[in-house]
Amino acid sequence: MPTDAEQACFEAGIKFGSLYHQFAGTPVSPASADSLGRAMEESIENQPHCVDVDVDVRTDRIAEELADRSAEYTELTGRFLDVEMRIRYADVSVRTRMEMEDDYPLMKLVSVEE
Amino acid sequence: MPTDAEQACFEAGIKFGSLYHQFAGTPVSPASADSLGRAMEESIENQPHCVDVDVDVRTDRIAEELADRSAEYTELTGRFLDVEMRIRYADVSVRTRMEMEDDYPLMKLVSVEE
């Protein structure tokens, strides 16, 4: 049988995959970044065992990308996101974070505590 | 060559398909409905020729569905959405609406005016 810590980490992964693939591709501009980030937080916090989701849609990086482009918006993707989550399963607390590693948005287990 | 009115209607359809398929499946509860609706509005308003998007995520229908279920949230789908949009292309204004027709969320052209 999987341990509570393993279950907690599985649940943490589900939330991260959900958040990323539900919202990747959403049209986003610096002006609409806040409402998108808030919807991402509140929708994923609905999922079981999810204590807290913190999403920062990086308006600085969006603005930088748009500086070189003809369009006034772009699509949400990993490099425009800083995400932290806390998951609790039974007595286990898991912290996770997404951050860019080279050109890849890496989802990471930060800590698993009983 | 397509007319301006035809172009306007094509653009209106793009917005509707985008809104629906970007956000269908999002975890939603009565408490998170407002932030989701606002993000839907602001993200689609980024798209070209889109003047205004009004989304009402129907908390009454979500609550009704959840009354019979074990979970405390559900997935966003057409019957939880009332949507109206205004599109402008050249001198043509298009109004569109999504509403349930029997069990199908029908996207409709309401008016095309030059």
Next chain:
Amino acid sequence: MPTDAEQACFEAGIKFGSLYHQFAGTPVSPASADSLGRAMEESIENQPHCVDVDVDVRTDRIAEELADRSAEYTELTGRFLDVEMRIRYADVSVRTRMEMEDDYPLMKLVSVEE
């Protein structure tokens, strides 16, 4: 009342927005491009008034992007897609295409014929 040609163009737009925003963000590699393209075609062809969808997931452009990256896959986005669709509403046939215009994946009405 909207004309049949306007309705046909609206329907054509819905299909394009649906296809793009349902599948944008999907993990894709040269090896998985074919199955993804086929699923995109067959899923959108389910929608009303949709006669034919032709999707080419551009393995050449995916391979080119991956040449510079640490990952072995990327996310589906507009520059990896060539799409053509035919829509029929009442007696009107509409042809549409998506192609890159500068750095933006432009969805275009090609022809509207009664």
Next chain:
Amino acid sequence: MPTDAEQACFEAGIKFGSLYHQFAGTPVSPASADSLGRAMEESIENQPHCVDVDVDVRTDRIAEELADRSAEYTELTGRFLDVEMRIRYADVSVRTRMEMEDDYPLMKLVSVEE
């Protein structure tokens, strides 16, 4: 530091959340179920540490739903999916499965083996 088993379970969860929220809402009929299932398998198998994904899009349940409806297709959701995955991280193998529990598509850890 998280153990290899915890990392493996986290990775397994990511794949499940990704698969579900990338493809939920896709138009699907009995005729298009096979191509959709195959695209889901091949796209998620691109992700790191993912050994095998097996998706059965349940044409029997889709047909049953459509029997009562006016439309000839529906949207992909959990009750139309049987999914099994194998993940390998370092020396740990994880098996996962999604199945309906009452009305909720529960994603489960089946085994964690070193």
